[in-house]
Amino acid sequence: MTVYGVGLGPGDPKLVTVKGRDILDSVTTVYSPGRLSRTVARQHVPSSRIGDLDFPMTRDPDKLRRAWKDAANAVAEKAMSDDVAFVTLGDPNVYSTFGHLRRTLSAFHPAISVEVIPGVSAMTAFATALDIEIESGTGLSLREAANGSAPTGPDRMILFKVTDAVETHEKLTAAGYNVQFGRRLFMEQGETMITTDPTEIAERDYYTLAYAEREGIEQTVPTAAFNTSSEESV
Missing domain, CATH: 3.40.1010.10 (Tetrapyrrole methylase, N-terminal domain)
Structure with missing residues (x-):
């Protein structure tokens, strides 16, 4: 069997x-x-x-x-x-x-x-919860960030096991990243939270994730032009 x-x-x-x-x-x-x-x-x-x-x-x-x-x-x-x-x-x-x-x-x-x-992973569901598009050709890294860890390098990262959001946020912003956090997303147990303020989730929780994107990243897909305010027809 x-x-x-x-x-x-x-x-x-x-x-x-x-x-x-x-x-x-x-x-x-x-x-x-x-x-x-x-x-x-x-x-x-x-x-x-x-x-x-x-x-x-x-x-x-x-x-x-x-x-x-x-x-x-x-x-x-x-x-x-x-x-x-x-x-x-x-x-x-x-x-x-x-x-x-x-x-x-x-x-x-x-x-x-x-x-x-297979099942829907929390990491990919996290992008949906934050309304973040990981567009074609994007480099994305999945990293663990327990106990204040803040791995850097890739332009975009999804971090899981973020148990010290404040320290992780400090290190990532100092390295030039914008950071968003999500806690217990899609869960019925506990409070669901989406925030850019790490102090709102300072209490340790194993089910906390973060999305870090290096400042100044530009979209390179053809349809990215449709998001601009230019009056020029494309």
Whole structure:
């Protein structure tokens, strides 16, 4: 049988893909790594079909490896006779906890089939929430910015895990970037926030993103001329 890694999207239950929803309807058990993904899954799956897995709040690598091995054992045992799913926010292959399960299954249960059902990533949904167009030919970098980190270099960046917005903002503006922040976008849990003022989101929150664009960037696509105030016909 098969273990499906199903991407739930950025948090809105309506942004789960049709295929993802079909898989959730078809499997006998749906496992979740956390409260937020479980909340979204419950909009599509009755609680009786949601399985429990225990993940400790720790950075100890030995404890984490044991936890993932225990989780893989539980999932594999169920998958010996039935199709099951492991859900995660965003896309299972983009900065996702599903990678830990997949690697552990591969190491200890290589006979178990694994299939990924992609989901809408929080990073791409973020551009929509800010009404930012990443036009054709644009260079865009995806970076992690935890604990005040502020990677620079590319003209446009989407940063995730922004846990110190104030420090990240200070460093990026000093490097010549304009910065916008978004928190818990498309989520029903917690306050949704879009702002250019980092002090409004100074409290640490794992689900905070930032869009940084170097000052003076010009659009080069042909239709960019339609955004100008020129009276000249094009």
